Amino acid sequence: DSYTVGTKLKYSCRPGYMLGSGKSPYVTCLANSTWSVDPEFCVGEFLRCFSISIDVYRLIGPTSARCVVVGNGVDWDKELSHCEAIPCRPPPDITNGSHTGQSEQQFLYGSAVTYKCDQGFSLIGEATIHCTMKNNVDGEWSGPAPECKVVRCPEPEVKNGKKQSGFGPDYSYGNTVIFECDSGYTLNGSSSVKCEANNSWVPSLPTCLRKYKQLLQPAYRPRDIVVFECDPGYTLSGSSETQCQDDGRWDPPVPVCERSNRLFVSPLKTIKTINSAECVHSTEASIDFRSVALWVAIPQFLRSPPPIGILG
Known part of the structure; x- marks a missing residue:
């Protein structure tokens, strides 16, 4: 067919396409014997994109599909995708214990199982684990399964101190004991200890430690020297002198007064005399703590009369 200049024809888009926004369905025969055709006259009618929540589901298949013309109809250019919940493998079983998912067949994202131990065993690790996700596709448990072990810590004893809480009689995993010192002693270390999986505190x-007497001076300047001495019955462990350094520390370190197990006396046979008896030990310069001495009677003597002078 031939058309004169200025002739207009109206077009309609094929199934699956539609007239572009702002486009005219008409074409005009121009003076140069061509038609005024817009290259974007008809555009694809559908573009389907899939949006999913990656926190709950995973996408199986392509993320998008386009509606295209196939023969005299339309269809999707790809097989459509589908979404499925993210699964985790069954949680591991543990020796001497069990978990709350024993009867479950499927473990999906967000589900949790809690472990417990048989009588006499302590649970080491996290009691509850959750089904989480890695690489936006696969499910995995939030941590390893705990263990069930027999844990027994020894009786905790602190010399010159006592327990404030945690009185036993047995101590298993997780048990806590709090200590305080006797009067006249100060705590060195943590007042609270916990029984751990390796059977130790x-x-x-x-x-x-025995408290020091309060120093007369509230503060010291660099190069000040302090001399220490212990109360009777205690022995100095360390240097008796220390000096304040420019960085605020004492050098050598402050000594410690420890209870002495020896009594130092002069090298005399008689230690002490009471009335007409004397304590007899040895002639050594020191005596072991709690050693035994012997009390003996002092021989009695008559006082001689004074000499008589001769008168001349």
């Missing part, structure tokens, strides 16, 4: 048991 963490942190280490504290010690109770």
